Amino acid sequence: MIMVDSIVSFTIERLGDLLIEEANLLSGVSDQIQKLQNELKRMQCFLRDAERKQDEGGETIKNWISEIKNLAYEAEDVIEIYAIKISLSSAITPFYKLRHVHKVGNKILSINSQIADLTRSLQTYGLTATTRDNEESHFVFETRRQLRWSYSHVVEEFIVGLDGDIKKVVEWLLNQDQRCPMVYICGMGGLGKTTLAENVYHYSSIRRHFECFAWAYISQKCIRREVWEGILLQLTTSPSKEERDEIRNMRDEELAKKLYKVQQEKMCLIILDDIWSNDAWDILSPAFPTKNTKSKIIFTSRNKAISSHVDPKGLLHEPGFLNAEDSWALFQKKAFPTKDDPGFTICNEFERLGRDMVAKCAGLPLAIIVLGGLLATKETVNEWEMIHKHITSYLIRGEVLERQSRINEVLDLSYHDLPYQLKPCFLYLSQFPEDFEIPKNKLIQLWMAEGFISSQYEIERDETMEDVAERYLGRLISRCMVQVGQIGSTGKIKTCRLHDVMRDMGLSKAKEEHFLCVSGRSQQNSNSINDVSSSSSSSNVLLDTRKTGGVRRLAFFLDQNVDKLIPPNEKVNQHLRSLVYIHDKKCRVESWKLLKAVFESFKLLRVLDLEGVKGSKGQLLPKEVGNLFWLKFLSLKRTYLQIIPSSLGKLENLQSLNLQTINKVSWDSTVEIPNIIWKLKRLRHLYLPNWCGNVSGILQLENLINLQTLVNFPASKCDVQDLLKLKKLRKLVLNDPRYFQKFAESFSFCNKKLECLESLSLKTDLLSFPDQVVDVEKLVLGCPSLHKLHVEGRMERLPEAQLFSPQLSKLTLWGCKLVEDPMVTLESLPNLKYLSCWEMFVGKKMVCSSNGFPKLEVLVIRGFSNLEEWVVENQAMSYLYRLSISDCNKLKTVPDGLKFVAGLRELEFRWMPKSFKNRLGIAGEDYHKVQHVPSIVFFH
Numbered sequence: 001m002i003m004v005d006s007i008v009s010f011t012i013e014r015l016g017d018l019l020i021e022e023a024n025l026l027s028g029v030s031d032q033i034q035k036l037q038n039e040l041k042r043m044q045c046f047l048r049d050a051e052r053k054q055d056e057g058g059e060t061i062k063n064w065i066s067e068i069k070n071l072a073y074e075a076e077d078v079i080e081i082y083a084i085k086i087s088l089s090s091a092i093t094p095f096y097k098l099r100h101v102h103k104v105g106n107k108i109l110s111i112n113s114q115i116a117d118l119t120r121s122l123q124t125y126g127l128t129a130t131t132r133d134n135e136e137s138h139f140v141f142e143t144r145r146q147l148r149w150s151y152s153h154v155v156e157e158f159i160v161g162l163d164g165d166i167k168k169v170v171e172w173l174l175n176q177d178q179r180c181p182m183v184y185i186c187g188m189g190g191l192g193k194t195t196l197a198e199n200v201y202h203y204s205s206i207r208r209h210f211e212c213f214a215w216a217y218i219s220q221k222c223i224r225r226e227v228w229e230g231i232l233l234q235l236t237t238s239p240s241k242e243e244r245d246e247i248r249n250m251r252d253e254e255l256a257k258k259l260y261k262v263q264q265e266k267m268c269l270i271i272l273d274d275i276w277s278n279d280a281w282d283i284l285s286p287a288f289p290t291k292n293t294k295s296k297i298i299f300t301s302r303n304k305a306i307s308s309h310v311d312p313k314g315l316l317h318e319p320g321f322l323n324a325e326d327s328w329a330l331f332q333k334k335a336f337p338t339k340d341d342p343g344f345t346i347c348n349e350f351e352r353l354g355r356d357m358v359a360k361c362a363g364l365p366l367a368i369i370v371l372g373g374l375l376a377t378k379e380t381v382n383e384w385e386m387i388h389k390h391i392t393s394y395l396i397r398g399e400v401l402e403r404q405s406r407i408n409e410v411l412d413l414s415y416h417d418l419p420y421q422l423k424p425c426f427l428y429l430s431q432f433p434e435d436f437e438i439p440k441n442k443l444i445q446l447w448m449a450e451g452f453i454s455s456q457y458e459i460e461r462d463e464t465m466e467d468v469a470e471r472y473l474g475r476l477i478s479r480c481m482v483q484v485g486q487i488g489s490t491g492k493i494k495t496c497r498l499h500d501v502m503r504d505m506g507l508s509k510a511k512e513e514h515f516l517c518v519s520g521r522s523q524q525n526s527n528s529i530n531d532v533s534s535s536s537s538s539s540n541v542l543l544d545t546r547k548t549g550g551v552r553r554l555a556f557f558l559d560q561n562v563d564k565l566i567p568p569n570e571k572v573n574q575h576l577r578s579l580v581y582i583h584d585k586k587c588r589v590e591s592w593k594l595l596k597a598v599f600e601s602f603k604l605l606r607v608l609d610l611e612g613v614k615g616s617k618g619q620l621l622p623k624e625v626g627n628l629f630w631l632k633f634l635s636l637k638r639t640y641l642q643i644i645p646s647s648l649g650k651l652e653n654l655q656s657l658n659l660q661t662i663n664k665v666s667w668d669s670t671v672e673i674p675n676i677i678w679k680l681k682r683l684r685h686l687y688l689p690n691w692c693g694n695v696s697g698i699l700q701l702e703n704l705i706n707l708q709t710l711v712n713f714p715a716s717k718c719d720v721q722d723l724l725k726l727k728k729l730r731k732l733v734l735n736d737p738r739y740f741q742k743f744a745e746s747f748s749f750c751n752k753k754l755e756c757l758e759s760l761s762l763k764t765d766l767l768s769f770p771d772q773v774v775d776v777e778k779l780v781l782g783c784p785s786l787h788k789l790h791v792e793g794r795m796e797r798l799p800e801a802q803l804f805s806p807q808l809s810k811l812t813l814w815g816c817k818l819v820e821d822p823m824v825t826l827e828s829l830p831n832l833k834y835l836s837c838w839e840m841f842v843g844k845k846m847v848c849s850s851n852g853f854p855k856l857e858v859l860v861i862r863g864f865s866n867l868e869e870w871v872v873e874n875q876a877m878s879y880l881y882r883l884s885i886s887d888c889n890k891l892k893t894v895p896d897g898l899k900f901v902a903g904l905r906e907l908e909f910r911w912m913p914k915s916f917k918n919r920l921g922i923a924g925e926d927y928h929k930v931q932h933v934p935s936i937v938f939f940h
Contacts, residue, residue, distance in 0.1 A: 009420050011072040012040050013454040018079060026083065028101035032108040036075055039115045043068065064118060071111055071118075073552070077575050078107045080604055084629045087652075160333070161326035161365075162196055165319050169200050172315045173269070173296050174209055181289075181296045182314030184307040189501040190366030190407050191319055193300040197271050200298065204934030207906075210269040210296075211937075212237075212262075217273050217435035219500070222280040223584050225252060227272075228287050232259045235268055237939040238910060256287040263288065268295040274435060274500065275301045278309040285310075321363030324355075330365060331358045334372025334480060353384045357391050360410075366501060367407040373480030374414045387417070411505045414481060424452050425472050426481060427515050429498050430506030431555035433582060437485045437495040441709075442635075444469040445656040445685055449607045449633035450553075450578060466684075466708065489834035489858055490787065490809040516553035516578070519567050553578035558613065560586045565594045566601065578607040589615040592622065592641065599624035606630055611637040611658070618642050626650035634658070637687065642671050649676030658687040660711065678703040685709040690735065690765065692717050702726070708756075715739035724752045731759040737770035740793055744775045747782030757783045758807075761790040769793060769815025769839060780804050791816075801828035809855075814838040821845070827852030827876070839863040844890075848876040848897070855879055862886040862910075872897030879903060886910035893919050899929045910939040 015037040019030060026033060082104040169183055185193045200206060201215065214234035216227050232247055232255065233239055239247070250258065262268065270288075275281060288297060290311055299306060307316040322330065331354060336346065346354075354375070361367040371391075378384055390413055418426060425447055432438050444466055447453055453465040453472070473496065476482040481502060485495030498506065510516045556567055558581055565581070566572060579602065592615045598608070605628050617640045625634075626647030634651070635658040644659065657680065659671055671689040678700040686707060692699060692714040699714055701707075702722040711733040713723065720743050723732065732754075734743060740762045747753065760783055764770060770793040777799035780786065786805040790812040797820065809831050816822070818841050826835060827848055833855055841864050850873040853859075857879055867888050872895035880901050885891070886909070893916065898904065907930055909917065917938050919926040930936060 007069050008040055008044050008072050011076055012037055012044065013451075013456065015040075015075075015079070016454070016456055018083075026079070028098075029079075029082065029104050029108065032105050032112075033079060036108055036112055036115075039112050039119075040072065040075075043115055043119050064121070067114075067118060071114055073575075075108070075111050077604070078104055078111070080630055084603060087629055160330040161322045162192060162199065162319070165196050165317065166199050166203065169196070169298070169315070169317055170203050170206060173200070173206060173298075176294075178315075180311050180313035180315075181293060182307075182311050183296065183298045184304075184310075184314055184316045185298065185300045185319065186304045186307065186316065187302070187318050188364075189302055190364050190499070191321070192365040193319065194273055195365070196319055197273060197298055197300050201269070201271055206269065207935035207937070209267070211266045212268040213270075214268065215271045215273065218275040218280060218284075219434035220276050221433060222275070222283065224283045225255070226585060227284060228252075228255050228259055231270060231287075232262065235259070235262050235266070235270075259287040260289055263295040264293050266295070269298070270295065271298045271300070273300045275299050275306060276303060278303075278306060281306065281310055322365060322368070323363065324359065327358050327361065327363055327368055328355060331368050331372045334369050335375040337376055337478075347381075349381045350384060353381070353388045357388055360391060361407075364407050366499060367410040369480045370414045370502075371410055373478060374417055376478060377417075377475075387413070407501065408505065411502060414479065415505065415509060418479075418481075421452070422472055422476060424450070424515065425469075426476055427506055427510045427513070428452070428553075429482065429496075430503050430510050431516055431518055431553070431580060431582075432498070434500055434503065435497065437497055439495055440470070440473065440493050441685075443473070443496070445633055446607060446609075447472070448684075449655055451606070464708070488810075491833065514550045516555065517551040518555045518557070520557045552576055553580075553607075555580045555582055558583040558587050560584065560588060562587060562589045562594070562613070565589070565598050572601075574601060575604050576602045577604060579605060580607065580609040581611075581613050583613060585612070587613055589613055591615070592619045596622040596624050599627050603627050604630055607633045609633065609635045610639055611635040612639070614638065614640050616640065621645055621648070623647040629653065632656065637661075642693075644671060644673045646674045646676050649674075649679040651680060652682065654680045654683055656685040657683060658685075659689050660687045661689040673699065675699055677701060680704070681706070683707055686711070688712040688714060715743070721746045721749065724754065726754070727756065729754055729757050732757060733761040733763070735764055737762075737764045737766070737772060737793060740770065740774045740791075741772055744778040744782075747778050752782075754783050755785060758785055759788040760786055761788075763790050763792050763814075777803060790814075798822055798825045801825050804829055806830055808832060810834040812836040813840045816840045817842050819843060821847060823848050823852070829853075831855055834858045836860040837862065837864075839865075842866050845869045845871070847871045847873070848895075849873050850875045851878075853877045853880070857881045858883075860884045860886075861888065864888045865890070867891050870895045872901075874900045877901055882906040882908070884908040884910070885912065887912075889913055892916065893926045894929055896929060899932070902932065904930075904933050905935060907933050907936045908939070909937070912938070 015033055018026060019033060019037075082100060085100055169185070172178060172183055185196055187193055201213065207213075212235045214231040216231050218227065229247060233244065236243060236247070247255065247258075263270075272284070289295070299310070304316070304318070307314060332346070335354065357371060357375075358368060361371060375384060375387060378387065391410070415423070415426065428447065428450065429438065429443075447469050448465050453469045455465060473482065473493075477484060477493075477496065482496050483499060484493055485497045486493075488494045507518065550573065552573055552575060554567070554572065554576060556565075556579065562583075579598065595610075599622060608628070608631060619641060620643040621636070621641050623645040624647070625645065626649075628651060630653055631651050632653055632655045634654060634656070637658045637660045657677075659673070661671060670691040670693040672693050673688070675698070677683075677686070681703055683704050684706050686701075686704070686709060688711060690712060698719065699717040700722075701710075701713075701718055702725045704726060706728060707726050708728055708730045710723075710726065710729060710731070713732060713734045715734060715736045715738070720739055723729070723743065724746060734740065743762070760779065762774065762779075772793055774791055774793040774795055776791060776795055779791070780789070780799050780803050783789075784805055785807060787807050788810040789808060792814045793816070795813075795816040795818060798818065808829055811826070811829070811832060811834070813822075813836070815838065817839060821843060822837075822841055823846055826832065832853065835853075835856060835858070837860065839862070844866050846864075846867060846869070848871065852873075853876060856877050859877070859880060859882070861884070863886070865888070868890045870891060874897060876897060878901065881903060883898075883904065883906070885894070889912070891912075894907075909920075918924055920930055920936070921927060
């Protein structure tokens, strides 16, 4: 089956968006475009029947479907090229405009005629017109049903059938008599190797036994420097900025020596996840001692031979396939998200069908999870019977079929069952590297820029495109096709990722459907492992350079030294819509003038992502960037570009602009930006550099009425009160402490509020906290919908609890130096989950009352230099999971009440007196208060 239905659907929605958003540019041809949209809608009625019958119809129907796709693309190109010509010809005469209208009108007429011919020819093949009503109604129903779900059922890792495996690996790691520090967890993709390693990594006795922990994703592209650096930073206790810089500036041999020494001096547990080849270990091994160390290393690999190559005396553990009952138990957890609700029962027919389908997964955890995620979207027995019918036909060879083939077929089925809106969203994820943590907010902005999220949602359903996109991601996660990565402090998803096997399938589909191309990964880098053994996944083939003339999205892997930004020796589609650069941390561009060729060659680009591609400092972005009329996403984050041309103001369709610099206060954090941002009236997400330099006059932003995200508001270049005009603002970061109080006071001057603001940060990169007093009461009254609040600076007092937003879930207060006990107020915040305090309180005694902090999960206390006594009453902080206490030198011990906090799982102490540590040791007088806590860690 081909994704042509999705392509036509998006073309229809795209035409609708263009008619709404570009009415002034499309005057004269809007009637023809409307006819084209209607013709495509009529054609769409036949598509599903055509796709079902393409196998029996042979090459004729397949060619017919291919023609439809090409016509849909051609229609989009014709209209967008026409709009560019009109927009760039400000001095165009009526005669020439009429000529353009006539020319594009004829092209659209020709496309309409071809579509009509194709539609009439359908009768020859016995195809019938079917509507999308059923799928649309099911899509809406499933969407509404998902809104009632929490993410808890998809975030947690189920360990069905792994208890014995976990126990075996843990016992080996804790056994001091074992001379070999290596453990190898090996098996095929989708067997649960990483899940097993994660559970061992977080096991309570493991957390108590080892001093330091580090996790590194290796994958097929093993870059030695990145692995060593990442592990050393994790093993270094709370590395300061200076320590981080020192590690990053070390030569490779210095870095290896330092990492080697740390593992000899401390008892470390290191996970090397997804290591593919013996060669990968050979380039990493100089930094890892194999003798005279109490540190241990866990490898996860599909390559069993890695164990004999590294050290055959280690533990080789191969997780088995799940038995029938464990398979059924795992399936139920995914297929029935509400299974644990009181009164829930599984009807006999569901169980009969479910058990039969689960049996066909051959005990493979990933296949079972994906199948369960697929069936979680099906409400009726008829829907289950349909999936049962499909899976039986897919797996027709029964027991003869290899296990890996079975998992591939189950994944294939899960993809084809996706609604058309979700298929391109899923395929788009496959362009990111293996084991890559994909930032959720960036992904949402990319999907929007690509046109996967129609702007008509904002008109028809009164919800933002960002909300729709986040729901799409949630649906892919709930179907178990996408994994949750990092979870924020308030429980929201920050990153996601694809399982390697799922990514391979996505790349295969993307290639098959000419959806995107991944090109240019280096084969010469001595620190890079790309071609492994014959067991390597199919993605190796897909990552090789190939012809890209037929695809409209290109992810281009860059080497360390870049002299070309367009793939060499390839004919790249001039109608390219997306260009994403992927690279290692040391990537350097010879000259930013190379971008000129990109800007001139691909004028229909919607996405240009250059994040982290570094050039020489002080260079100018070529002025030809103004050619990219349709550009909606532009990221120049961490590129060292320091001069932005005024031509950027021509990008009137831009939705997301990221100019963030490296996170430190220095001259290279400053970017010169002319006063052109106000022209970008469709901007929704704006990330500015730490400092905007040499702006003549005021940098105007008040026209950005669609803005939702504003990071690093340049208060010294703007009028702070202009922020109150940005009514749709959801996230605001202000980093200049000279203007914190002025911003707070701006609410009282005009009695206006930022009703939509959910996240507010008044923070600085300075080495000390601001001494200026900030009136937090005015802030919380002016921002009544806050979910997150971060404030640095002195405060005379806290507002009353009832003045805070009831939705507030994350609060960070640094440098407040409050005299009165702040817990009296903060413990009354009903939905507070995360509280971080640094130099917040200068008093001697602090009390957390019974039933206070009803939802608090994480509490971080640091720099309470005068605190001597802390009282936690029974039933206070009943949901507390993690507590961190740092640099409170006068605090003698933890509160007695901690023994009542049954859910406490992590205790972390940093820079506390030795006597404090002794009291909490196993032989200490206060150990009884914390003996129920699985993980207690002391850092010096």
